[in-house]
Amino acid sequence: MTIAFKPDETFRGDFRYANSPAAILRFPFPFDQDSYMYGINMEPHTRSTMGGAFAAAFDVDEHYVAECAERAAVLAADPGRCQVLPHMVEAEWDTLELIMESLSADYPEHFTLEREGDDWIWTNRPLSLHQRFRFGDPSSLPQSPFEYIARQAQGDFTLQDQRDGTLYMDGGIATTQADWSLSFDLGMTFHEWHGPVPLAHQKGVFDRALSYLMRVRYGHPARRLNWTMTVHPRLDTSPENYPVWGAGPHHFDGGQHRRDAAFAGRIADILPAAALERAAVLHPRLSCQHR
Amino acid sequence: MSGQDIKSRPVYTPLARDPAGRAHLLIIDDAAPPAEAFAPGTSAADFPETWSVAAHSQALPAPLAGNGAQAFRSASHLIAMLRHRLARETMGLRLYAIGAEHFCWDVAACASAAGMGRDEFFLYAAGKPARRVVCVHCRTLNEGVSTNLITCTGCHARLFVRDHFSRLGNAFMGVQIDAEVPGETIEIEELSA
Amino acid sequence: MRDQPVLSLRVAAAEAIAPTLRRVSLRAADGARLPPAAAGAHITLSLPASGHARPLKNAYTLVSADLEHGYTLIVRRTDPTRGGSQHIHEALAVGDVLEASVPHNLFALHSQAKKVLMIGGGIGITPLLAFIAALRARGTRFELHQICNSADLRVFAALIGAQPGEAVHLHAGRSTFDAAVVLGAQPLGTHVYSCGPAALMDAIAAQAAALGWPASHVHREDFGAAGGEPFTLTIGTSGARITVAADQTMLEALEAAGIDAGSLCRGGACGVCALPVRAGELEHRDHYLSADERQSGAVVMPCVSRARGDSLVLDI
Numbered sequence: 001m002t003i004a005f006k007p008d009e010t011f012r013g014d015f016r017y018a019n020s021p022a023a024i025l026r027f028p029f030p031f032d033q034d035s036y037m038y039g040i041n042m043e044p045h046t047r048s049t050m051g052g053a054f055a056a057a058f059d060v061d062e063h064y065v066a067e068c069a070e071r072a073a074v075l076a077a078d079p080g081r082c083q084v085l086p087h088m089v090e091a092e093w094d095t096l097e098l099i100m101e102s103l104s105a106d107y108p109e110h111f112t113l114e115r116e117g118d119d120w121i122w123t124n125r126p127l128s129l130h131q132r133f134r135f136g137d138p139s140s141l142p143q144s145p146f147e148y149i150a151r152q153a154q155g156d157f158t159l160q161d162q163r164d165g166t167l168y169m170d171g172g173i174a175t176t177q178a179d180w181s182l183s184f185d186l187g188m189t190f191h192e193w194h195g196p197v198p199l200a201h202q203k204g205v206f207d208r209a210l211s212y213l214m215r216v217r218y219g220h221p222a223r224r225l226n227w228t229m230t231v232h233p234r235l236d237t238s239p240e241n242y243p244v245w246g247a248g249p250h251h252f253d254g255g256q257h258r259r260d261a262a263f264a265g266r267i268a269d270i271l272p273a274a275a276l277e278r279a280a281v282l283h284p285r286l287s288c289q290h291r
Numbered sequence: 292m293s294g295q296d297i298k299s300r301p302v303y304t305p306l307a308r309d310p311a312g313r314a315h316l317l318i319i320d321d322a323a324p325p326a327e328a329f330a331p332g333t334s335a336a337d338f339p340e341t342w343s344v345a346a347h348s349q350a351l352p353a354p355l356a357g358n359g360a361q362a363f364r365s366a367s368h369l370i371a372m373l374r375h376r377l378a379r380e381t382m383g384l385r386l387y388a389i390g391a392e393h394f395c396w397d398v399a400a401c402a403s404a405a406g407m408g409r410d411e412f413f414l415y416a417a418g419k420p421a422r423r424v425v426c427v428h429c430r431t432l433n434e435g436v437s438t439n440l441i442t443c444t445g446c447h448a449r450l451f452v453r454d455h456f457s458r459l460g461n462a463f464m465g466v467q468i469d470a471e472v473p474g475e476t477i478e479i480e481e482l483s484a
Numbered sequence: 485m486r487d488q489p490v491l492s493l494r495v496a497a498a499e500a501i502a503p504t505l506r507r508v509s510l511r512a513a514d515g516a517r518l519p520p521a522a523a524g525a526h527i528t529l530s531l532p533a534s535g536h537a538r539p540l541k542n543a544y545t546l547v548s549a550d551l552e553h554g555y556t557l558i559v560r561r562t563d564p565t566r567g568g569s570q571h572i573h574e575a576l577a578v579g580d581v582l583e584a585s586v587p588h589n590l591f592a593l594h595s596q597a598k599k600v601l602m603i604g605g606g607i608g609i610t611p612l613l614a615f616i617a618a619l620r621a622r623g624t625r626f627e628l629h630q631i632c633n634s635a636d637l638r639v640f641a642a643l644i645g646a647q648p649g650e651a652v653h654l655h656a657g658r659s660t661f662d663a664a665v666v667l668g669a670q671p672l673g674t675h676v677y678s679c680g681p682a683a684l685m686d687a688i689a690a691q692a693a694a695l696g697w698p699a700s701h702v703h704r705e706d707f708g709a710a711g712g713e714p715f716t717l718t719i720g721t722s723g724a725r726i727t728v729a730a731d732q733t734m735l736e737a738l739e740a741a742g743i744d745a746g747s748l749c750r751g752g753a754c755g756v757c758a759l760p761v762r763a764g765e766l767e768h769r770d771h772y773l774s775a776d777e778r779q780s781g782a783v784v785m786p787c788v789s790r791a792r793g794d795s796l797v798l799d800i
Contacts, residue, residue: 087595094520115517117551161595164408164700170595181427187459188299195299196455206298215755217748218519219489219586239427239466243448246470313696380672383696406598406673408700 002109005126009066009233012073017233023062026052028225042212045221057102057221058153060110065126067154067176067235074175074236075151080183081238082147084159084171091159091171092146093136099149124152146171158182160190162214169193176235178228179242295454303415305330306387308337312411313383318373318398319343320366320390328389328415338387342369355379366390370397377405385411392416393423393434396461420482424452425462432462439480440468449476491518491527495580496554502639504561505607506573507547511554513581521549521587523618524611524705528585528750531571538740539583542568543750545610545705546587548617555587558643560607590753591677591705593618598673599625601666603688605680606632611705612679613643620647627651627670631661631684658684663691679705704771705751712767715791719743720762720799734786734796743800745786752788759786764796 010016019027048054053061075081084092100122104113112123118135129152133140141148150157150173159171167190174182185193190210191201200206216222230237234245307330308315317324317338322345324335335341342352345362352361354372363369377384386407388398395414402412422436431445439452443465450465457464469475493510501507512518521527525546530539544557561573591611593600600619602612609630619626632640634656646652655661667676667688676697678688685704692702717726717737728737735757738745748756752770761784768778770785777783784796 090522097520162592163594163596181464184425184427184455184457184460184464186457188457192299192456192458195297196453201296201298217586217588239464241428243428243467243470246467247473311693311696311698377672382667382670382672382674382692382701384672385696403596406596408596408698410698410700 003060003062003064003107003126005065006062007065007069009063011066011070011233011235015232015234017063017066020062026061028053042209042222042224045223054223056106058099058106060103060107060154064154068127068152070235071151071173071175075147078240081175081240082144082150082173083182083186084144084146085187088146088159088161088171089138091161092144095157095159096145096149097135099153103153127152147173160213166190167210167213174238177238179237179239181239184239297454297456299456300454301392301414301416301456301458304413305333306389306413306415307333309385309413312385314380315339315385315387316376317341318369318386318388318390320369320388320394322346322362324389325417328417342373344369366394366397370401373398373401374404377401377407380405385413387413387415389415389417391418391421393421393461396458399458400461422452422482423462424450424465425457425460426450426465428467433465436463437482439482440477441465451477452482489586491584491586493518493529493555493582493584495576495578495582498576498578501558501643502636505636505639506559506561506576508557508559508572508576509553509555510557510582510584517551518549518554519586521546521555522589523593523614524591525549525587525589525614526591526749527555527587528748529568530583531568532575533568533571538742540568540571540736541739541747541750545591545614547610547613549587549614558607558610558613585748588748588754590749590751591679591703593677594675594701594703596673597624597675599627599671599675601670601674601676602626602628602630603661603663603666603676603678603680603684604628604630605678605684606636608678608680608684608705609640609643610679612677615677616644627653627666629653629655629661629666631655631658631680633657663688664695667691667695667697675701675703677703677705712790713794715793716795717791718795718797720797728790733788734784734790738786747787750787752785755785757785757787758783760799762797762799765792766790766796767792 004020008016045054045057047056053059100111100113100120103111110125114121120133120135122131122133123129131141138144143151146157146159156174156176157172158169160167161170169185169188169190172182172186174180180193180196190213191206194200194206212222228237232248234248237245306328315338317335317340319341322343326334329335339358341360342354343360343362344364344366346365348364350362350364350368352363352372354361354376363372386398386402388395395416399412399414420437421434424433424436424441425431426433426443426445426448428448429443429446431443433441433444433450436452441450441452442448443450448467449469451468453464453466455464456462468477492513494513495508496511497507497509499507526543527546528541528543530541533540544559546555547558548556559569559572562569593615600615602615604612609632612628612630616626616628628644628651630640630644630653632654637654637656641654644652670676676688676692678685689702689704712730714730715728717728717734718724719726724741726737726741728734732740733750735745735747735750745757745759748754750757753772755772758772761782766778766781766784767790768784769788769790772785773783
């Protein structure tokens with residue numbers, strides 16, 4: 001599947017961004033009800049054979065090139081948006097291997113991985129990258145292995161260390177987050193990290209989600225369609241830059257400003273059909289959990 | 292805005308000796324602990340080894356000595372000596388800390404750095420709330436915070452103090468209150484302990 | 485590694501390293517790269533067994549997983565032989581192709597350990613061999629106590645290949661190993677891993693607790709005690725009756741009867757095969773269910789647990 005990338009899109013300033021009809025058709029709209037509440041919408045990542053956003057392990061769409069450029073811009077202003085604790089170095093290489101294997105298998109016309117033992121050559125044609133490196137040797141890459149590959153994928157990532165009967169968020173990259181700070185939350189347990197999310201703890205959502213995640217098995221990926229809405233196609237809705245983006249129009253709630261909605265990660269609980277027409281962008285945040 | 296019910300905010304239970312421990316070290320950031328820091332039936336006397344802070348430059352404690360009472364020159368002096376002590380300890384030790392919240396988590400950081408798990412140390416934050424609040428926008432650490440609204444000493448933003456606590460960073464999070472509507476504010480409240 | 489629940493593995497090498505120990509190296513049947521596996525991971529092999537219509541599934545710890553040798557296992561021939569090890573010792577040949585699960589790790593090294601203390605009994609050495617390689621690569625301090633028959637001393641010493649300065653101790657039998665002394669002298673931040681007979685692991689856990697070790701620092705790998713008294717299993721929905729033999733697990737008996745319960749570790753650790761129980765007294769042998777769940781008697785892990793009486797009714 002050849003993708004017609006739109007490298008000139010922007011996610012700040014003049015907000016040059018639009019979805020093609022094909023992009024709207026492949027969008028995994030989760031809006032099958034009139035009201036929404038937190039739930040455990042995790043499920044096995046069964047590949048769709050009909051194309052669409054569920055066909056690949058890591059989805060690449062027409063916004064790929066522009067989103068990678070936006071990520072690079074955020075990291076240039078704040079390198080702390082990507083941090084990994086030292087004991088997660090093996091997880092960094094695992095991430096690189098998983099994403100490179102997946103992208104090259106799912107999109108062979110755009111990505112190629114050649115391997116001779118630990119000598120690897122990675123080609124990313126949409127970003128014009130051609131990198132020889134030695135797997136396991138961080139000095140052979142321009143960034144740490146995790147940052148190197150996460151800069152070439154859409155959406156945010158976290159690295160979780162399973163120990164003491166929970167998951168510790170011991171690394172990640174967050175340049176398109178809905179109001180959570182990687183540098184503040186680094187090293188937290190699953191429950192601490194999700195502490196500020198309202199209502200869901202009382203419903204037992206995180207207990208069950210943690211139990212599900214700790215049983216995700218290698219070779220059996222799971223997915224969760226996690227979405228937020230913004231008026232502008234702004235990806236950097238970070239708490240770090242909240243003073244910058246908070247002043248703009250940013251969410252639908254009948255014109256009322258609700259501070260708690262911003263703090264809550266803005267998983268909208270109100271979505272009248274009319275809002276869809278008004279929406280400049282609906283950006284899905286599809287997170288796949290892998291081992 | 293009190294009672295935010297955020298799960299990362301530590302909950303402190305009055306201390307008692309962990310019956311599973313082999314050795315016990317009680318640490319206090321003052322000369323003596325408040326009575327409410329202990330569970331019913333427990334007192335400082337139940338802990339065979341106690342470290343406290345004399346707030347005096349001539350204090351001369353023996354941090355590797357073992358059971359008994361030791362008084363340190365300052366909380367910082369105590370923490371520095373605790374690192375040396377833990378590097379020489381064997382499995383089976385339990386640590387207990389009573390004091391200002393950030394002091395308790397400094398002790399916890401020493402314990403974690405020495406490889407102790409969360410089931411090996413017990414904390415009780417005592418005294419008036421005096422939080423360390425990190426401004427999420429400019430990274431400034433604002434010390435001694437006792438209200439839910441402050442002005443960041445670094446970037447001068449009006450910050451709302453969220454009950455979201457980082458054990459690694461030993462700080463609560465401060466987020467600008469009026470980023471959406473300049474000047475918007477809420478009633479200032481004293482933070483609860 | 486992409487979603488791929490089942491691997492097809494070809495036997496690349498198989499050799500007897502002792503009269504009762506066989507080392508087997510497995511590679512992908514199609515020559516592709518195998519998924520990586522961290523130290524402590526296991527795979528489940530489907531093995532043909534004489535007298536059984538269906539293949540037996542056995543979980544084996546990976547001694548190593550690398551590009552050069554693929555997955556390496558060391559299998560002990562048990563006495564009386566159960567189907568799996570018998571097949572590996574008597575029939576398995578280079579070139580054979582076996583179906584296997586992808587690696588899964590229920591015995592992972594703790595990332596915060598300042599030191600790792602390993603205590604192995606007999607063939608329980610297998611995950612510890614993988615640990616040693618990982619700890620050497622990480623530069624993490626470790627200490628190993630391996631208890632074995634005197635006949636196995638030399639072959640185990642060769643497998644470990646102790647380097648100068650490493651704290652590696654081989655014990656011919658339990659008598660020269662003093663758990664209280666070893667556990668009583670460990671620096672703060674040590675994690676202990678035991679693997680071997682249940683009695684050894686129970687003794688380590690009890691001694692560690694007595695010396696004040698917190699539960700978070702005490703780890704064990706269970707192969708699960710398989711055997712016991714035979715009993716009759718009744719399937720609640722159909723009324724079908726299945727005999728569970730003395731040398732068979734409930735899970736194996738269900739699979740032999742064509743009921744696929746779904747399983748992963750087959751050692752009472754992962755919780756995947758848990759089944760609802762309608763009636764009957766249980767002997768729980770797993771390390772997964774909570775105390776409340778055991779007490780309720782409403783759920784059982786058929787991979788290791790058994791009926792306490794002569795019958796059990798499952799709510800399936």
